[in-house]
Amino acid sequence: MLAEIITIGDEILIGQIVDTNSAFIATLLNMNGVSVKQISSVSDNREHILKALDEAKERADIIIITGGLGPTKDDITKKTLCDYFKTTMRFDETVYQDVVNIFASYGKDVTPINRKQAEVPEICSIIRNYNGTAPGMWFDANGKVFISLPGVPYEMKAMMQEQVIPKIKKQFKLPAIYHKTVLTQGLGESYLSELISDWEDSLATDNIKLAYLPSPGMVRLRLSTKGNDEKKLRSTVDKKIEELKVLIAEYIYGYEIYGEEKESLEQMVGRLLRNKKKTLSTAESCTGGYISHLITTVPGSSNYYIGSIISYSYGVKEKELGVSKQLLEKHGAVSQPVVEQMAKAIREKYKTDYSIAASGVAGPGGGTDEKPVGTVWIAIATTDKVVSQKFLFGKDRQRNIHKTAAAALNMLRKELEESSFAL
Template sequence: MKAEIITIGDEILIGQVVDTNSAWMGEQLNLYGIEVYQITSVHDNHDHILQAFADAEKRVDLVLITGGLGPTKDDITKKALCDFFDCGMVVNEQVLQHVTDMLSRRNVAINQLNKDQALVPEKCTVLHNAYGTAPGMWFERGGTIFVSMPGVPFEMKGLMNDQVLPRLRDTGKAKSIYHQTVLVYGIPESMLAEKIEAWELALPPFIKLAYLPNQLMIRLRLSAYGSDPELLRKEVNRQIETLRTIIPNHIFGYNGDTMAGVTGKLLVQAGAMVAVAESCTGGAISQLFTENPGSSVYFKGAVVAYSNETKTALLGVNTKTLQAHGAVSREVALEMAEGVKKALNTEYAIATTGIAGPDGGTEEKPVGTVCIAVSGQHQVWVERYTFAHNRERNILRSSQTAINMLRQLILTENTETI
């Protein structure tokens, strides 16, 4: 099955918005064995959109359209779809009810613009959008499927996951494919490539390996293509078992796992809770924990100590330690970790103190210098790192590294029980 993605919106063409939707859709379709043949971004212009639909219909069997829906876009995509499929609009009662419900939950009175959201092309199948007011729309003609979705990323992703991908799977046109992604942290990409080179070369020809590094980890994706799904599953998992023996400490999870989520599970298994003292990470570690539903079971709280006064008053850091070693020091990191563990009465604690940048660096402690301490039930561990990146990346890398240190400490302290 060959697909084309059409994104509609002036904001992409003038560069105000980076088109991250297409990359996400491309990755998902690829996982289902559907090849994205072309991505086309066009204006909020009726004739231009119609031309793009007609061109795509000649090229591919699946056209995924995002954007150009909603009152402020004057529903330009919906009108173009009506013209393209030669039909009128009808009110869809389910959509009208859904829009009314959503707005009343937000205490917003429905107006004509909202009501117009329930107007859909006669020839479409409506796809329920649980995340917003503009519905998804599915059309079929002469062997080509057209799907229209809103351009708001979380609405598009919700519709793809809930409605579009399951329906595409049901068409049976997708190839058999089996994917597993191994999540790796704490090793540079080039060193990882060297370490696993022999293993990679020995992979059977029907398994492909992809390196997918992002700011939070390196993802190693194994994709197996073939006719026997059970064989693919077995062989991929066998290869992953071998990989585990080569880099045991660097693999922290699989597929959609996150470092904080994995560490949270370890805390639950150990019957323990964590507290965090953040200086340079400024709340980022807390956020990485609390973005996981149910995190209150293992995450007790944090102190963001962005001034020496707060480090002393709330965490009990000794002013003498601050004077002797400076706020960015192993000694202060350690006192912050012990202080927050005591103040919040937990079994584990993390502390960070550093220079995120762009200013504040010195020759001895350049921008990116970060001291991280983790404290457990029997052990403590302090490290000094130099992350030579921009502010955003320094904060993210420090946070992820700190949680990884906690993960390793919990594993060390609980080898018997976990």
């Protein structure tokens, strides 16, 4: 079963707003066994909309349209759908009563322009809107389904979840679609691809598709398959992931199952610290507090995160962390001895069980032949040891900061999982 999504509105095409509706609809459809073939955006223009509808019906079984259902003159979707299906408008009393109720909730009377919201194409079925005044519309035409929804996100989301998806499931026999994502850190996309090339080739035998989803500091590998037996699909994907672990186990830090709650790297670290009743502190240089920011985005982080020192200058490293001037002059701030001293000092200063320290050349300037832009040292200190690692990232400052934070959290995760207290 294939679907296509069409968003209508000049505001999307000029970049005034970001189309988040399509992502939500595509996610919901995929979770329920409908594959999205294409997503497109068109202007508030009758001819453009008609052409998009004609093209979509050749590719998809279900066409979902959002936007253009307001009461003003530039909202032309209803009129265009009337033309497309060669029908006329009718006045729908149920829709009108919904509009009356919405206005009454604000202590207002329905205006003449809003009364027009109850005018809908003669041949459509109504999708009621309990959060706004624009109804949704469902059209059955020659074995295809056309669904028109308002562009207001919270209105559209409620209608999709409560009415559209149940009706699609009732009308069509849908396969199960299963996605599982392997979360990796420490390998770039191209190197990772070379490393698992033979394994990737073997996926076709089991009708599994692989997608690489890179982001700063990590690469997500999404495995997707479909069929009639979800239990069997899960088993097949899990078997292939076990084969993958033989190749890259040290780079895998977690998994995501489509439609289930996701756990970020910072959430995972927080869970491990919380379960072990351990505490954490950080000393940051090149990241300027970004590691601390990620850690504190997790609700309840105050239970395990004590604090941080942003030691951007030599002076702060010396004064606040006790890094000796001689050490800084001999090795430089971006070095193994200095970052290890930073990690030990912050852990002792705040009396925590673990600490993270990071120092690097974020760029775009400041690099040398010996330490080019993207050079970063990260250290993790525990009560009985310090481990450190050198990284060489790229030239982009912001990406280097994000990659450093991801690498630091992943190093801490490994220490937490490998410790004798691992649960």
